[in-house]
Amino acid sequence: MDMNNESNEKGMESNRANSGAAGIPVEWQSQFSAAFPCPAAQQQAPMMDSFASTGLWASTSQAMGLSDVSAMSAARGAGFLAPVPGFLPQGLGHFPVDSGFIERAARASCFGGGGGGGVMGANASFGAADHQPMNNAFSGSSEALLDHQRKDGNDKGEPELGRNGHDEVPSSEAAGGDCSSKGTSDSKKRRRPNEVQSSNLPADSANESVHSKDKGEESSPATTTGKSKGKGAKDTSESQKEEYIHVRARRGQATNSHSLAERLRREKISERMKLLQDLVPGCSKVTGKAVMLDEIINYVQSLQRQVEFLSMKLATVNPRLDLNIEGLLSKDLLRFPGVPSSSIGFSPDMMHPQLQLSQPGLMQGGAAGMTNPDVFRRIIQAQLSTKDGSQMPHALNGSFSDVTQMAYPSLGSQDLSMRPSQDGFQM
Amino acid sequence: MHPPRRFKKAFMAQLLVSLRAAGQASKSMGLRERRDAVRLSSDVAMALASSSSSSPRTTAAWARGLVARHAAERRNEALMRRIMGGAGYEVAAAAAAGTRSRKAARCRRIVRRSRRALMRTAPASGGGGAMAARRMVKARMRVLRTLVPGADGLRGFSLLSETLDYVACLKTQVELMQCLCKGSRSSRLG
Numbered sequence: 001m002d003m004n005n006e007s008n009e010k011g012m013e014s015n016r017a018n019s020g021a022a023g024i025p026v027e028w029q030s031q032f033s034a035a036f037p038c039p040a041a042q043q044q045a046p047m048m049d050s051f052a053s054t055g056l057w058a059s060t061s062q063a064m065g066l067s068d069v070s071a072m073s074a075a076r077g078a079g080f081l082a083p084v085p086g087f088l089p090q091g092l093g094h095f096p097v098d099s100g101f102i103e104r105a106a107r108a109s110c111f112g113g114g115g116g117g118g119v120m121g122a123n124a125s126f127g128a129a130d131h132q133p134m135n136n137a138f139s140g141s142s143e144a145l146l147d148h149q150r151k152d153g154n155d156k157g158e159p160e161l162g163r164n165g166h167d168e169v170p171s172s173e174a175a176g177g178d179c180s181s182k183g184t185s186d187s188k189k190r191r192r193p194n195e196v197q198s199s200n201l202p203a204d205s206a207n208e209s210v211h212s213k214d215k216g217e218e219s220s221p222a223t224t225t226g227k228s229k230g231k232g233a234k235d236t237s238e239s240q241k242e243e244y245i246h247v248r249a250r251r252g253q254a255t256n257s258h259s260l261a262e263r264l265r266r267e268k269i270s271e272r273m274k275l276l277q278d279l280v281p282g283c284s285k286v287t288g289k290a291v292m293l294d295e296i297i298n299y300v301q302s303l304q305r306q307v308e309f310l311s312m313k314l315a316t317v318n319p320r321l322d323l324n325i326e327g328l329l330s331k332d333l334l335r336f337p338g339v340p341s342s343s344i345g346f347s348p349d350m351m352h353p354q355l356q357l358s359q360p361g362l363m364q365g366g367a368a369g370m371t372n373p374d375v376f377r378r379i380i381q382a383q384l385s386t387k388d389g390s391q392m393p394h395a396l397n398g399s400f401s402d403v404t405q406m407a408y409p410s411l412g413s414q415d416l417s418m419r420p421s422q423d424g425f426q427m
Numbered sequence: 428m429h430p431p432r433r434f435k436k437a438f439m440a441q442l443l444v445s446l447r448a449a450g451q452a453s454k455s456m457g458l459r460e461r462r463d464a465v466r467l468s469s470d471v472a473m474a475l476a477s478s479s480s481s482s483p484r485t486t487a488a489w490a491r492g493l494v495a496r497h498a499a500e501r502r503n504e505a506l507m508r509r510i511m512g513g514a515g516y517e518v519a520a521a522a523a524a525g526t527r528s529r530k531a532a533r534c535r536r537i538v539r540r541s542r543r544a545l546m547r548t549a550p551a552s553g554g555g556g557a558m559a560a561r562r563m564v565k566a567r568m569r570v571l572r573t574l575v576p577g578a579d580g581l582r583g584f585s586l587l588s589e590t591l592d593y594v595a596c597l598k599t600q601v602e603l604m605q606c607l608c609k610g611s612r613s614s615r616l617g
Contacts, residue, residue, distance in 0.1 A: 265584060296594070310608060314446075317611050
């Protein structure tokens with residue numbers, strides 16, 4: 001971690017040095033704006049594979065018969081599925097008992113995938129009927145379902161783990177963790193100056209991570225017959241299916257729902273890790289959870305330090321924290337490109353009757369007025385003249401629902417440029 | 428993927444409001460106090476913007492934790508009341524009080540229990556590497572829990588989700604603050 005600290009300091013110094021020339025902010029902005037449309041597109045392709053295989057596997061487990069095994073092997077393209085037909089009959093006898101649970105699991109796996117990663121485009125590729133209603137509206141219930149399953153998997157997994165002493169399969173971490181640890185610190189050191197380049201990396205990140213994960217899986221030693229629990233990456237699920245099948249033959253019913261829940265959990269976790277990979281710059285080449293978590297930790301720490309530093313800087317720049325709003329607005333125009341002009345037409349009309357709600361008026365003015373500083377200025381002045389005390393009167397009531405929701409329907413037209421799954425990973 | 432423009436705008440708007448409230452609230456000339464005020468207002472702005480822009484009813488755990496963390500300090504109370512309104516501050520204070528007692532004890536118990544179970548699995552030499560990797564991952568999750576506010580009682584998947592959300596919002600925060608710096612500096616000089 002020493003290297004990481006040094007690199008953080010180096011990054012901070014470069015930030016200080018460059019921020020005077022506004023070099024870094026431009027890079028951050030370009031990376032910021034460029035990185036976010038891209039990962040959305042590239043996430044869908046690799047995620048579709050994992051979800052297709054998940055859906056197929058889960059549908060197989062719904063006792064649809066051995067015919068689906070061929071479909072699975074087609075999806076996975078792996079030779080080790082040969083032993084599956086031999087072991088399935090033993091397991092199939094237990095399925096009707098858990099059919100309801102497994103059905104839920106199958107459905108929830110797709111929901112978890114859809115709700116979690118915002119992979120709305122992947123819905124079209126699924127053939128099963130379960131995947132149709134994969135909306136964000138279901139994300140709440142799906143998350144509850146998945147958490148429930150995950151808890152069951154955890155609780156039942158731990159005593160078994162204690163009993164048998166078999167271990168998990170984070171093979172990708174063991175194999176990939178060591179070899180790629182060197183690269184990450186370097187990439188992190190280069191992160192600040194080369195953010196524009198790293199923004200192009202997400203394009204390759206998905207493919208690279210898949211390939212490197214496959215390599216890690218091959219090099220890992222075959223694990224024991226342990227039930228695979230938790231933290232393995234997505235690639236290890238294939239080797240784990242081998243043990244999974246062995247385990248199922250030996251232990252019978254007890255592991256079916258567990259392994260399904262385990263796989264669900266692992267899929268979710270790997271999906272989250274992928275999202276994080278796209279979000280954290282320089283994480284594209286990193287495989288394995290441990291190293292990626294390390295990167296994420298460093299990144300969070302550096303961001304927090306940056307916030308602190310920037311707040312200090314803001315405090316020094318304005319001696320009395322009195323910001324010149326007009327001056328700020330003229331500069332802020334650089335950041336909000338392409339707000340459709342039609343919104344400006346109707347939003348000034350809408351804002352006036354809502355000015356008594358201080359926050360929504362400001363929100364709308366902030367949303368629409370960024371290209372029209374006069375409107376924004378009017379809103380701010382009007383709002384601040386009315387009352388300063390109760391800015392968000394209902395904002396933090398209960399679960400933070402507030403009156404701005406009333407204002408937001410009017411902002412619907414401005415969502416043209418935003419992806420429909422922008423709230424995909426909310427809990 | 429995450430930060431829609433709406434969130435950025437909401438954040439920016441809220442940030443300006445908060446900063447103005449901070450400027451009016453305290454005429455403290457101390458640099459540190461001003462920096463803390465700026466930090467507080469930006470954090471609160473971030474939490475509020477995220478809570479309002481993401482479909483309401485889904486507050487991020489980190490948002491609550493962040494606000495609670497600030498609310499725990501008494502001297503921030505006046506400014507926070509001003510920014511969030513009295514009702515909001517009460518919620519934050521309640522969250523702060525509840526968090527401290529409940530989650531810490533529960534988390535400690537969980538960690539202790541899991542560690543005992545882990546020790547009981549008798550180091551299998553074949554899986555030694557895997558075990559070490561798992562230990563590393565768990566250690567890092569622990570560090571992550573200390574970093575991300577309000578993520579104390581969260582387990583793997585939800586922890587990653589919160590981290591994801593938090594990282595995106597932190598990036599937005601940094602960007603916005605840099606913009607503010609640039610704007611206010613140039614407006615002062617020019």
